[in-house]
Amino acid sequence: MASQEGLYSLYVLCIIIGCVVAVFIGYSLDYIATNGFRDFETTQEMSVEQKRYMREVRDRNTMRLLEQAKWGGR
Known part of the structure; x- marks a missing residue:
């Protein structure tokens, strides 16, 4: 009985280690695919029209x- 409990603990440990390895592999693949996350510096400024449109959308959603809230969602 005690050996089975140790075996279950070993299974859990292997699963946790496998998950950590999978996360590291995914991170490294994403790092390689995005050129080391250096592409974030090349984002362009939004145009005036796009800023105006986004403001209108936010205002509509707020209204x-x-x-x-006033009518209780009806």
Whole structure:
């Protein structure tokens, strides 16, 4: 009985180690695919039109949330 408990603990340990290895492999593949995360510095500034549109979308969504809060979501 005691040996089975040790065996179950070993299974759990192997699963945890396997998960950690899988995370490291995924991270390294993403790092290689994105050139070491250096592409973040090349993001461009949004245009004035895009900023205006995003502001309108935020305002519309805020108004909808306020209306739902006022009328109880009906």
